[in-house]
Amino acid sequence: CIWCGTAYSVFQQELDTKHDKYERLVKLSRDITIESKRTIFLLHRVTSVPNVEEILNEANIRLDAVRQKIGHVAEELGEDDLYQFHKAFMPGIQEYVEAVSFNHFIKHRTLISLEEINACLVFMRDEKTETKVCGRGLWPGACVLTFQVTPTDYLLGVADLTGELMRMCISSVGNGDVDTPFELSNFLRQIHDGFSYIGNVGPYEVSKKLHTLRQSLGKVEDACYTLRVRGSEIPKHMLADVFSNRAAVLEEDDGAV
Amino acid sequence: MSVTEMFSYIQGFLTADQDIREDIRKVVQMLEQTAREILTILQSVHQPSGFKDIPSKCLRARELFCTVQTHIGELKTKFPVEQYYRFHEHWRFVLQRLTFLAAFVVYLESESLVTREEVAKILGIEVDRDKGFHLDLEDYLAGILILASELSRLAVNSVTAGDYGRPLRISNFINELDSGFRLLNLKNDPLRKRYDGLKYDVKKIEEVVYDLSIRGLAKEQEAGGDK
Numbered sequence: 001c002i003w004c005g006t007a008y009s010v011f012q013q014e015l016d017t018k019h020d021k022y023e024r025l026v027k028l029s030r031d032i033t034i035e036s037k038r039t040i041f042l043l044h045r046v047t048s049v050p051n052v053e054e055i056l057n058e059a060n061i062r063l064d065a066v067r068q069k070i071g072h073v074a075e076e077l078g079e080d081d082l083y084q085f086h087k088a089f090m091p092g093i094q095e096y097v098e099a100v101s102f103n104h105f106i107k108h109r110t111l112i113s114l115e116e117i118n119a120c121l122v123f124m125r126d127e128k129t130e131t132k133v134c135g136r137g138l139w140p141g142a143c144v145l146t147f148q149v150t151p152t153d154y155l156l157g158v159a160d161l162t163g164e165l166m167r168m169c170i171s172s173v174g175n176g177d178v179d180t181p182f183e184l185s186n187f188l189r190q191i192h193d194g195f196s197y198i199g200n201v202g203p204y205e206v207s208k209k210l211h212t213l214r215q216s217l218g219k220v221e222d223a224c225y226t227l228r229v230r231g232s233e234i235p236k237h238m239l240a241d242v243f244s245n246r247a248a249v250l251e252e253d254d255g256a257v
Numbered sequence: 258m259s260v261t262e263m264f265s266y267i268q269g270f271l272t273a274d275q276d277i278r279e280d281i282r283k284v285v286q287m288l289e290q291t292a293r294e295i296l297t298i299l300q301s302v303h304q305p306s307g308f309k310d311i312p313s314k315c316l317r318a319r320e321l322f323c324t325v326q327t328h329i330g331e332l333k334t335k336f337p338v339e340q341y342y343r344f345h346e347h348w349r350f351v352l353q354r355l356t357f358l359a360a361f362v363v364y365l366e367s368e369s370l371v372t373r374e375e376v377a378k379i380l381g382i383e384v385d386r387d388k389g390f391h392l393d394l395e396d397y398l399a400g401i402l403i404l405a406s407e408l409s410r411l412a413v414n415s416v417t418a419g420d421y422g423r424p425l426r427i428s429n430f431i432n433e434l435d436s437g438f439r440l441l442n443l444k445n446d447p448l449r450k451r452y453d454g455l456k457y458d459v460k461k462i463e464e465v466v467y468d469l470s471i472r473g474l475a476k477e478q479e480a481g482g483d484k
Contacts, residue, residue: 007372012441014394019444081386084342113258114266151270187260194264201271 022088028073029092035066036099043102047172059103066096071123074147097157102164114154121147152203159209162191166216185220192217277336281347284332288351295321295358305418311365318362326381333390356400373397395448402451405431409458412465421474424465435459
């Protein structure tokens, strides 16, 4: 036989192992995406709720849960090449970057750096898995796992963040907060400049997202403009009405995009 | 870290990444060139006159595989070995072609299926990922599938050239290949798509064998061989 028995079963096993691992990673990635999206929804409530601390605490708990999942991804990958299975977990990771950077922005009003994100993705193995993997001949006790977000995933996550910031801007105006929009427009402009600086050196997806980013920035700048112009005419307590109408219009065409 | 600093850091990373890709592309271009040369040499077996000196053609092809080894050796130096899959797409195609060419040479020499280890040896690479630049299993299998369609062509042409025994041997070979692939659980990926084409190669060869049998040509060949 040309497929001399053993060689063949080795192929089958190798392919099956790889496909199974891929599927497990896709599943983890989905869970990460869902949980990150929920965190983002939760964080959007900070503009309308008096008790901000409570929301931030809950967001932290949720993000910790997401990090646990990323820990599983890291465990699954183990010694493997990160890029071999990159497609499987990329969507989840980007959503996580979006959530964690949104959380960071609300707290510190700055852009979280790639190192800060990666610094949080260090995991200690628990006993069970320790024996499993360290059995392969690694140092026992030194089982620290890290997961590295790639610069590209970071970049794409940050691009998604800008959409959330635009939403936050509009809803904060709706609630009569007149400072946040200006702060946000400044921040968005900086990010926009950053993306323009990278231009088409980056991967194809980046240039696609740049277009959406421009639209978001336009909306925020328009809002600030209106706030400045109308702000001097309309009594403060009526501003909220002006913008809640505006926000409704913006949400509509956002949905259409 | 300010937003500007962060973006210029990322920009630096992306530029470095592009430089590496550019270097890889250059070497891969040379590999493709050599692969085409090898193919040109082997293609002549399809001509009636080509059947006579198959061994000498294989020898020349083998010589060119030394050039391939040099190029791959160069390719290895262009990127960190643990990032194989980050740049995999760049050499995936050419590595599949080279696997096919190596498999074709080995088939012409010994009418047997090249093993993954043999291909790796001919190309000067590894089978095991841990040991360095390796031959991905799916690329190996894809290369074997290219061989199948080349052999179905060879079956037709060997009949034209008056060699009636070869199609029967090719038929056996490809049938075994087909049953081997049938046992693999393929996902809905490019490899699966390629495998779906194998049945047409099988069909084509079966038709050739049928044509030979009903005319008694296959038997005549066997009898002629016995004499």
